[in-house]
Amino acid sequence: MLFNQLKLMGSTVLSAAAGASGKEAATGGVVAALGLFATLLGGWDKPLQFLIALMVADYVTGILGAIKTKSVNSEVMFWGGIRKITILFVVGLAVLIDGWVGDDSAVFRILAVYFYAGREGLSVMENLGILGVYIPPKIKEFLEQLNEKGEQQNDKAKYR
Structure with a gap:
């Protein structure tokens, strides 16, 4: 279950970063990291x-x-x-x-x-x-x- 959530989150981040500017990619990466962090802590x-x-x-x-x-x-x-x-x-x-x-x-x-x-x-x-x-x-x-x-x-x- 956790692996599937991580896989889905990773694919979402990669698809969002494709074609984005450096600032957009960095912002998206930070938001994704915070979401992953909250997921690992149970929400x-x-x-x-x-x-x-x-x-x-x-x-x-x-x-x-x-x-x-x-x-x-x-x-x-x-x-x-x-x-x-x-x-x-x-x-x-x-x-x-x-x-x-x-x-x-x-x-x-x-x-x-x-x-x-x-x-x-x-x-x-x-x-x-x-x-x-x-x-x-x-x-x-x-x-x-x-x-x-x-x-x-x-x-x-x-x-x-």
């Missing part, structure tokens, strides 16, 4: 749009927070981008698992998208706190507890 639905919006918001607020605290680091930014790509890779794997299980349900994809949307949302909240945006006390307390648990697990991992 361009609201949950995926929300996840990608949160990923962009996390990256932008992370950069702004680093600028504010004067701790901009290109290596941290690079690995943050790699983390975002890895999240999308995991969503793509979840789509493949859903296809393998059959039943035309996207259970694993939805679980992956919602899990990573939650993580990205928490990261955005942390970044907004660094930027000085008001965060309700309950959310701030929850984020502090998560941070402490993360530090404890990092300490345990160091001594293994």
